[in-house]
Amino acid sequence: MHYGPAVRRRKLGAELRTLRDRAGLTSGAAARLVGWHQSKVSRIETGRSAAKPADVRLLLDVYEVTDPQERALLEALAGSDDERGTRHQWWHAYKGLLPPEYRDFISLEAQAYRISTLETSVVPGLLQTPDYARAVTRAALDGVAQSRIDKFVEVRLARQEVLNGDPPLELSAVLDEAVLRRPVGGYQVMTRQLEWLVEVAQRPHVRLQVLPFAAGAHIGLTGPFVIFSFPNIADLDVVVLDHLTSSLYLERKEDLRAYSEAFNSLQEHALSAEDTLDFIAGTGGGA
Structure with a gap:
């Protein structure tokens, strides 16, 4: 590791x-x-x-x-600041705020052409509304000054620009139903977040699927993960597992194969992209 x-x-x-x-x-x-x-x-x-x-x-x-x-x-x-063919490395402006592991995560996210992610607790950062992101950040950084929380939220929202790039990042996300049921930030915040999920999921480069409770036990119960895929060079693909104070990066081919197969299995057991939109729309404000 x-x-x-x-x-x-x-x-x-x-x-x-x-x-x-x-x-x-x-x-x-x-x-x-x-x-x-x-x-x-x-x-x-x-x-x-x-x-x-x-x-x-x-x-x-x-x-x-x-x-x-x-x-x-x-x-x-290698840490290039060259903008030719890559997205501008804006996160360097937050060097004093963000730990090295988080900056590296953002760097991989900005360079990837496709991300596959399983989330079991919260909406993926790339799909969060400002108010939802603020509620999640406040919970994760309990006791931290509001000004610092606002900066972290600013970073979270800036990351989302990869979905508006040319070409945009391809995002495939599987969400456990618990993500939709947990009323983060309260009813109004969660309602707007669910509405945004329905809206953004209709973009051609975003594929969103919900894994309902009815699916029972599944391989994703071991925890959330992210797979970064890169253009031209498959050997650069990376799996990231988030922990409370750090992130674990897996690079071995057998790890990549195992997590890729796990993600494919989760997609097969999840609702279709079309049914997911109906399911989210009927969820309400996380009730």
């Missing part, structure tokens, strides 16, 4: 190693071409050292990688 930044270094390094092999170069040869010592290439490829965006660009030039989307993704994994 690894935490966000380590996952990013390892995945970036593994992909750079694959590209070097594809280019027919040894690590020593690659190092000579960019003017480095061979040990620097090795440290980057094994994830022991972080690569700067400029380092990544040099290696991609040597490996003759020309696809702009692939280059942008790999540069972003």
